[in-house]
Amino acid sequence: xxxxxxxxxxxxxxxxxELQVSPRVKDAVLVALAKxxxxxxxxxxxxxxxxxxxxxxxxxxxLITYNGALIKYSQAGREIxxxxxxxxxxxxIYRKVKGYFHLNVYQDDELLVEEDNQYIRDxxxxxxxxxxxxxxxxxxxxxxxxxxxxxIGDPEDLNRxxxxxxxxxxxKLHITKSKPHYLEFLAPEVNKGEALKALAAHxxxxxxxxxxxxxxxxxxxxxxxxxxxxxxxNALPVVKKRADFIIPGNDxxxxxxxxNEVILKNK
Numbered sequence: 357x358x359x360x361x362x363x364x365x366x367x368x369x370x371x372x373x374e375l376q377v378s379p380r381v382k383d384a385v386l387v388a389l390a391k392x393x394x395x396x397x398x399x400x401x402x403x404x405x406x407x408x409x410x411x412x413x414x415x416x417x418x419l420i421t422y423n424g425a426l427i428k429y430s431q432a433g434r435e436i437x438x439x440x441x442x443x444x445x446x447x448x449i450y451r452k453v454k455g456y457f458h459l460n461v462y463q464d465d466e467l468l469v470e471e472d473n474q475y476i477r478d479x480x481x482x483x484x485x486x487x488x489x490x491x492x493x494x495x496x497x498x499x500x501x502x503x504x505x506x507x508i509g510d511p512e513d514l515n516r517x518x519x520x521x522x523x524x525x526x527x528k529l530h531i532t533k534s535k536p537h538y539l540e541f542l543a544p545e546v547n548k549g550e551a552l553k554a555l556a557a558h559x560x561x562x563x564x565x566x567x568x569x570x571x572x573x574x575x576x577x578x579x580x581x582x583x584x585x586x587x588x589x590n591a592l593p594v595v596k597k598r599a600d601f602i603i604p605g606n607d608x609x610x611x612x613x614x615x616n617e618v619i620l621k622n623k
Contacts, residue, residue: 361396368588369571377409395414396417398548424578427554439546445529446505459507460508469487470490506540528544530546584618586602587601589610
């Protein structure tokens with residue numbers, strides 16, 4: 357079957373380590389678009405951060421953001437899917453993490469923190485979004501459910517938290533890593549795979565006509581549900597193991613290779 361939708365992770369996949377789209381990747385994407393293939397981003401980033409990379413040449417596309425919690429058009433701003441973390445569970449995570457790890461809270465596409473520190477400065481620089489320090493973060497969680505929570509800290513310490521939280525919140529939250537030092541907490545049915553299903557249905561495209569590409573834990577569900585699940589050459593071993601296909605890394609124009617040598621040659 358001819359592929360009709362390409363969903364691409366952003367960091368360490370679509371972008372180089374310098375957070376740029378290489379000329380070869382851009383040229384390949386333009387060819388795919390000219391052939392009628394929809395190319396979109398599927399990222400753990402905030403909508404306002406991902407939108408910066410939804411370049412005008414992609415058109416007005418629905419972006420999968422917050423690891424699948426929000427799907428929203430890049431130009432019109434029309435929201436087609438939003439599943440926030442239930443308030444009582446967000447409060448439980450806040451209390452569990454407080455005092456041990458830095459915590460980002462995302463409400464209304466705004467990044468909220470309790471203190472200004474190096475963790476949030478580095479995150480803000482990477483994501484290209486501002487943050488706001490608030491003194492009443494717990495009260496805000498009482499008032500409104502967040503789209504996502506993200507703990508930042510030492511990778512090994514976060515792995516221990518991940519194991520504890522998976523046992524404690526089994527079936528109640530989806531918990532994943534997007535980077536070794538980022539642990540993300542989402543509503544139980546939220547992941548990039550479920551978001552890809554919703555997006556494909558919205559666009560009227562069968563799942564077997566979709567391609568998904570990623571490199572980390574938070575991409576696994578998306579690679580599994582897509583018609584073709586693709587791992588980057590720089591992906592984690594577990595991602596490569598569960599992918600259908602492996603392409604060159606993000607600094608080797610892997611996405612260009614995928615489009616030119618696989619997608620466009622598939623009839």
